[in-house]
Amino acid sequence: MSHTNKIAYVLNNDTEETASPSSVGCFDKKQLTKLLIHTLKELGYDSAANQLLLESGGYQNESNHIQTFFKLIKTGQFHLINWQIVCSLPLAHSSPLRSEWLQRLLIPTPTPATTSLFDHMLLQLQYLQQLMSSVNSSTCSDAEIATLRNYVEIMILVNRQIFLEFFHPVTNSASHKGPHTALPVLYLRKILKNFIEIWDSLLVSNDQFLNEENIFNPETTLRELSTYLTNPKLTAQLNLERDHLIDAISKYIDPNELVPKGRLLHLLKQAIKYQQSQDIFNIIDPDDDASFSSPPHRINLLQDNFSHDLTVTFQEWKTIQDTTDEIWFLTFSPNGKYLASATSESSRGYFITVYDVEQDFKIYKTCVSLSQSVLYLMFSPDSRYLVACPFSEDVTIYDMNATSLPDASATDSFLLYPSTRLSPMDSFKLDTTTYPDDTESSASSSSRPANANSNQSRVWCCDAFHTAERAGWMVVGSPDREAIVHSLTTKESLFSLKGRTCIALGHDENISGRKSIDPAKVLYKPTSSNGNWQYVEDDETFPRVHDVKISYDDKYVLLMTHQGVIDVYDFSGFPSKEELSKQTVDPKNFLIPRIARLDVGKNMTCISLPLNTTHQGFHRQQISESQHLVLVSLQDNELQMWDYKENILIQKYFGQKQQHFIIRSCFAYGNKLVMSGSEDGKIYIWDRIRGNLVSVLSGHSTVMSNSTKPMGKNCNVVASNPADKEMFASGGDDGKIKIWKISRN
Template sequence: MPQLIEELVSNGHSATTNGNGLSNGEGPSSSSSSLSLSLSLRSAAAAAAVSSSSTASTEPHDAAAAAALASTAGGSSSSSASPDHHRDANDYEHSSFKPLWPGSDIDRREWVRLALQTFKEMGYAGTAQALTRESGFELEIDDVTTFRNGVLQGQWDLVEAMLVQLPAHQVKDHTTVRFKIRQQKFLEALEAKETKKALFTLRNELAPLGHDSDRLHFLSSLIMCASAEDLRARSSWDGVHGESRKNLLLQLQDYISPDLMIPQRRLETLFEQAKIHQQRQCVFHIHNDSFTSLLADCKCDPHAFPSTTTHILHEHTDEIWRLEFSHSGEYLATAGRDRLAVIWKVSTGFTLDKVFREHSDPVSCIAWSPDDTILLTAAESVIKMWNTEKGHCIATLNQHAYQIGALAWFPDGKGFASGGMDSKIYFWDLAGNITESLQNSPSRVIDLAITPDGSRLVAVGRVDTSPSVLASRDQSRTQSGADTPAQLASNLRVPIEPKHDNRISIYTLADRKLDFESTQPHELTSANISDDSRFAIIGHAPDEILYLDLRDCTVVRRYQGHNQGTFVLQACFGGPLQNLILSGSDKGEIYIWHRDTGVLIKQLTGHSVEGSVNAVSWNPKNPTMFASASDDNTVRIWGVRAGPTPTPIVVNGNNGKRSA
């Protein structure tokens, strides 16, 4: 059988195709290619029936059903509107703009069509008919309606006949469209155990298109599936009784102009976009409510914004440099100069869950795995992998020669990246093996981040480095210098020299190549990427955060007002829509900006003014909670004010809590 399949596919590829992508003598090509746009639906169905009869001895066709459907559609064309008043949907692009009302820049016909679609989707058929009569506009031309119904009902001959009827300039990539249609036809035949029909479709209809040979060979392998369940599992296809036809229609809409076929639930999509825009423009929007009224602009209460300390966490005995909520929002990890990494449990009032004590140097980096089962920590040149449930060390990794500046997981959870002062960026697997390394990385990798879609890696650092600038790891943090990640490099107090380039490097992970590079005048201290993988915020000493468009490495906006001096401060996105930017400062304050406007909306105090707030992290599951870590040895949890003078809950982690 496999040899037969390969022969069938090979023979199919040898067939010639005409300009429409159909094989000579195949299906609807010989008759449909001459169909003009004025051909009636009844004629189109007849053409499909004639073409079907030419291969009736080898493959069953749906010509009768196609003819019946076309006959029904042809007999019920839009007659509700008067000939003088009715305007065909296909005339839209040729007609002049007519405003919804005087001075409006919204097209009346588009608005009416959106309303018609919405009424029909809501089941208000009578209302839609009345609107058609009064406005003179149809939702879509009859050919499109027949095409849509044909896809949903599996009338594939009719679908292809209607495809030829549609204006050629409003359907892009006919070959791909036909391939998708015939692929569905092939899969349905296999599911119904109509192997002969499936083989015919594969050889005589799919293969002659000469499209996506890899996919074609995969489809041929499906003939060997033992059952319909096996077919659906292997092809990631839910079958004729699932959503496959609806999904196919959605795919085909990407190739058909919206002037002809409006995307499904388009008005709802526009309302959702408007709602999100309103929420993003509201500087104090913080509640991730499922319902937001369309009747008024979004204006949230400033008093409902998380700006009050609810908890103060005590466990660390020295400066805290990093903190990060788990992806589930159930745990908070902190680490710092005292060589500890601590996990706090959120749901129990931030009680102590784990304490990891095995590092012999200050802990400069932490990173949760996507499933939160592993916590990475780095101290000097050593990485440790911790089992967060059992609390033991899984592996200790010693490949870096100098201090590690950053750790970041790949979104699939199968590995992570590390970058250090030795100008190395390594990729690791879960067994602790290096799988690859990036070339041309900044000499000093101060921080790095991987986009949530896994497509890019962003690294920040300095081009010039030398082991001689590394300070003693035991040196205390003073104004003259210290071996801490709360400063710019391994000695993160080294004066900036003009000859040093401070670079943002963006790599494409598919080919591991440098995509963009940007040089900035001052030290770059941190990198954080938005959930949509499009933007990054980059710490830029001494007093700003760069908002970077990752598509071309351009600076779109700058957030200013705080001061970080020469310290490394970890900024983050915040809010339910990531509509906020947060950062600490060197005077113990927390600054919060509105992302889209750059307006400084909050300047919070609470930490000691004698030290810096080194890191902030927003809880990904609780839109009104974030945390901050400071040189004052404490972590503060911030939330909404519960009363006129709320008193923070002080949590002493060492009071009888278990540690590892």
């Protein structure tokens, strides 16, 4: 017997194999076999896959129903696709359709051979329309509606393909130049549009069965198909479009009935990413698949993949030094186009420099007419306006789209580039006498502004609302115990939190000794989380506000106070611009609930929210895993990460030096990193989740300027570019702005 035959004999007569269990460890043997067969076919080993199929007893990768359905698509026999075939597909995470629904959809109607495809699909649409008359969300479960919606989506995908194939006519005659425009237009209007309208009506809010990977937007789909009418050349090759249709429908199918495309490779990627995640020097970036797609890089599948090297590097890319004054504040615009810089007091005057990031950081605007040093800068969400909060009582606003006008008579002739001179478009002060809560008690020595001889409050911080409903609004905070909602467009103060707040308590919290508040007087939007809240009077003196942040969905306003706490207010019920314009709600007659208080207990210098990478105008996108995080810089050589909604301290970061000055920190690299300046001139970078220090950069050093004033070596501020996760900037006492780049090894 030859060696080969011996191997075959042993394999065929292995008693251990015949008596083998139905599982291998915790894995199902049938699933493993199906996965191997599927992968062999994807790799082109069809004969080996067929041999394994025979030896395993015929484990099919897809059921007969699925094979029949996909064959109809590949051969273009769409006139044979009906609700009976579609509803026979086994869907993932779905419940069976009601029997009475199936009876209405699966009406046996033999279609004559002469019936057109248009009439056939019109009949399927009519069956669905008849069914929808009995579908009611109040009597049907979300799971039932989700199943019906998935089948409707599959039928829409099929009809979309039918529509596209109008632009690939069968060339029965040489004179045929292309499709008649009337038929695609009619099909889109009479069939596809009605299918999509029904699908839209089946959407369930907060649907736990909604698969984000599979749904498509009806408005986008209609716009896309309408584009094909005007430019039919956009359609791809016929076979390629049918393959895409099969791939799209495959995502709806139960994986136990159809092995997902590339499943084994996907599992291997997950395993390698998990192995790499165990290394504390690995910066996890789920969006980065470069290591799996780079041809020169080969991953060894025969051993574990660990690396003890830092997976990202930080490189100093550019140094800007247009001043010898200390850099106090840096901020990128939301669209990443501008970088604004504010300096300390200067013998040349006070101004803000705005750099054009896209033009190699050339000076774009020099904002003038400031009477004192600027403590805080903020760009509006559309990146058009820059708001400056100086030491003085004036909040100054600049329009980045305005034309720069040199002024020979101006006192700021010291400017390096007079052609970039930009005057304010507006400025305002907070008048503390205009609010009714300035009672004798609130104006006592403990709460009176430090500049008590003035009726205006200083403004040291601000942040803008982000959604379209509150576009042009911002919250300004004052160390003189004020926080006010101000409109940039109408140039008026809309609401003062001082004296207009209450405290929200859970149903299990003790309210004894507290004065209850009628919920009708509270501005809040009822949800499942606040349905059991009780509201009590807030009898505390309004705090001194040193920093303010607004969540990207505009639901929460965070005030960092001088008292060592961060107060979180629920603004979800605050009226929109439309409601205020119609005067349906007067917010001055209501209270804003404080839903949380983060008891940090130490002196804080700034707070930061995660970066929002969507920057095209106004938006509602949330930031998934990190949407309720706030980073706190402490004057105690420490940073803290809190979940402000749950009032939980999540992580602490140590290493940087901060005891005497305001040092600012930020999120970076798609919110995977946390970074901060330091009083030793260095930049400290941590892994956001683990809290370990991953790098320390030598950023800024002690220098002596041309003046007699000695310069410190603080790195006062770091700022990330929200439109380019690989870019951040730092500013220090040496007057330098350094631009840094992050790259993966």
